[in-house]
Amino acid sequence: MAQNYYQKEIETMPREQMKALQSEKLVKQVRHVYENVPYYRDLMDRKGVSPDDVQSIDDLYKLPFLSKADLRDAYPYGLLAKPLEDCVRIQSTSGTTGRRVVAFYTQKDIDLWEDCCARAITAVGGTKKDVCQVAYGYGLFTGGPGLNGGSHKVGCLTLPLSSGNTERQIQFMTDLGATILCCTPSYAAYLGESLKELGYKPQDIPLKAGIFGAEPWTEEMRKGIEETLGIKAYDIYGLTETSGPGVAFECCEQSGMHVNEDHFFAEIIDPDTGEVLPEGSRGELVFTSLDKEAFPLLRYRTRDICVLSRKKCSCGRTLIKMAKPMGRTDDMLIIRGVNVFPSQIEAVLLKEGYEPNYQIVVDRVKNNDTFDVNVEMTPERFTDKVSEIMAMERSLAGAIKTMLGINPAVHLVPPKTIERSEGKAKRVIDKRKLI
């Protein structure tokens, strides 16, 4: 396939030149953060690092890490590096205060983020002749706005369908001849199944490519989606903390994602010691923004376990590649594209008057995540009426939905029936085979 690039000079830049660019940007970014973010300045001061100690990208290791806990401590404005009057947008993850990440953007931040998404769309063959259907959620979630902006930049006819309403998705897709689909992989699979049920064959479906992210998926899923939709399915990576989707994207090789490393510098560290590991090692992925204005994050620990590679890519891009994340260093689960921490469920249970004896069971049935929460019944709540117990289950499911944005099936179970390991209940059973 003839290669198109959105920003060829950057995407195919020789390594030494890229390194010089990264170094130049990093020096400025560190100074910007030091001068405008007292929270991070404090971290640097305590570590005895001054902006002068960072003269090139090779000095990055000297800087302190930022973690999710820092984001929590600094919520909402503590990591903001620009006056609010210069900011034009926020995006946010789901979850309650503390777990919720709120990221701020200046117009330039949005511009660069959309460039990243435009690179991803171009890499899968997108041009201004394409019709790009964005079926990621719009709103606080970064998926919809990010790909929407990228699609505009490429010049595609953009169909801002947002998530859900499958019937309408299919109508627009077939009536307007969508050629590129952007959504979560599980929704792509679901759309594929729905089209199949309606009698569509892969050759009847106008799509040629899909950009699927925001949740873990397997090669097997990729094959399934490619077959039912008759497309090439590409992965995309991002997180709200760094901007959103487009931090890294797949090219025609479909063997890992090119990191937009002129904006986001990737490191792999040993999660226990914090030591930077050489290329090819498996460890925790850490990102440093290089030219963000409103919400720059230096050495942000993603908790994703990953591998980086500088092997030459046949697409011609010289951008470093990251593998699909292979797991987490914490207990976060991604269910239906939403980040879920067991502690969030625990908080709901305590608030609703239950003991924190519960178990989360996640599985994937027909490419859709199932989400069950088993909770032990308490003597105070137990009644002889079935209808009342079922109402308790519904009410608890509603409270969890309010917290997370996704609906679980809640099952009340007799006390002491949840499997315990070393006195602690086994919190999570993830039956999805994603790695």
Place this chain on the structure above:
Amino acid sequence: MAIKQLTVFVQNQKGTVVSVTDILAKNNINLRALSIAETQDFGILRLIVNDEKTAERVLSENGYLIKVIDVVGVKIGDAPGKLTEALAVLDRAGINVEYLYAFMARTEKHAYVVLRVEDNAVAEATLTAAGFHMISEADINKL
């Protein structure tokens, strides 16, 4: 007058009923009536036994979640239409029956019906006024 019902919360799984009745049998407790309400997830066993205090203790000791509640027991003549008659009386009085189950006595020509209502005293008064005979804990123990 009300009688005691043991209510046990169990998982809707094979063998759960047997393990409960087994514990009762091993402790010489006679089961007068048993009813099960179940959903996909859980089951609620409702038991009338001859010695509810011991039953509650041994089941609790075996880790079961138990609640003892008062229910109404009414004697129903062993003839067609008798239960309907009792229910019609309650219905006319605006008394809602949450659930009910019946059992037979070994010796007498009577059926007994256990009724779960909001207000036991009102239900009993209503049924008594209509000529029905209520059963007591003492009656249960004699059965």
